Amino acid sequence: MKQKLKLILPNRKYALSYLKGEKEYEKDKRIIAAGGGTNLFHSPEDFYIYKNRMIERRKGINLGKDWVPSTLYWAVVGEKFVGRLDLRHRLNKNLLLMGGHIGYAVVPSERKKGYGTEMLRLGLKKAKKLCIKKALVTCDEKNIGSKKIIEKNGGIFENKTKNEGIYKLRYWIKL
Numbered sequence: 001m002k003q004k005l006k007l008i009l010p011n012r013k014y015a016l017s018y019l020k021g022e023k024e025y026e027k028d029k030r031i032i033a034a035g036g037g038t039n040l041f042h043s044p045e046d047f048y049i050y051k052n053r054m055i056e057r058r059k060g061i062n063l064g065k066d067w068v069p070s071t072l073y074w075a076v077v078g079e080k081f082v083g084r085l086d087l088r089h090r091l092n093k094n095l096l097l098m099g100g101h102i103g104y105a106v107v108p109s110e111r112k113k114g115y116g117t118e119m120l121r122l123g124l125k126k127a128k129k130l131c132i133k134k135a136l137v138t139c140d141e142k143n144i145g146s147k148k149i150i151e152k153n154g155g156i157f158e159n160k161t162k163n164e165g166i167y168k169l170r171y172w173i174k175l
């Protein structure tokens with residue numbers, strides 16, 4: 001990785017690049033892994049509506065049923081948006097079983113450059129700042145890339161769970 005990857009809060013400066021990335025994500029069903037708010041953000045003019053929604057989410061305002069407060073980060077390299085990472089501030093029953101503390105997705109054209117691994121590393125640092133002592137990170141059993149990312153970041157496998165026919169591998173990472 002030549003340029004340094006950063007995790008930042010949504011920033012207008014990267015809005016066009018973000019929207020370009022989202023167009024690529026649309027073709028990939030797995031993006032729910034680190035989703036949210038995309039239905040609010042279709043053009044640069046929508047940026048502040050989206051940003052305010054993300055602030056509400058972070059503060060736990062107007063959360064949907066079974067949602068916990070979470071922080072949505074954009075991963076950027078230079079001027080480019082390359083992925084997003086969602087850090088859930090605590091676990092509820094569903095997250096404990098399937099979703100975990102952190103979800104992430106790399107823009108398809110930016111994959112296999114080490115960004116996913118770096119995003120999780122930085123996301124874990126953010127989790128530590130929230131006083132999370134042990135982070136739960138999960139992935140689909142068949143998601144080789146994500147499995148490697150978790151293991152490279154110190155994930156200790158606990159078990160496999162099943163929901164609606166999908167097997168999830170559950171890992172804990174001590175912070």
Ligand SMILES: CC(C)(COP(=O)(O)OP(=O)(O)OC[C@H]1O[C@@H](n2cnc3c(N)ncnc32)[C@H](O)[C@@H]1OP(=O)(O)O)[C@@H](O)C(=O)NCCC(=O)NCCS
Nearest residue numbers: 033103104105106111112113114115116117144145146148
């Ligand atoms: C899974 C995902 C995050 C990987 O991101 P990435 O930036 O390509 O990951 P990295 O470049 O850091 O790769 C980490 C390792 O996984 C490997 N890898 C990545 N994608 C892979 C794939 N599709 N198949 C096999 N191996 C893969 C890389 O080669 C690398 O291996 P290495 O450590 O032996 O060199 C990305 O494909 C993605 O966003 N997928 C959709 C959303 C998702 O699945 N999120 C994770 C669930 S929370």
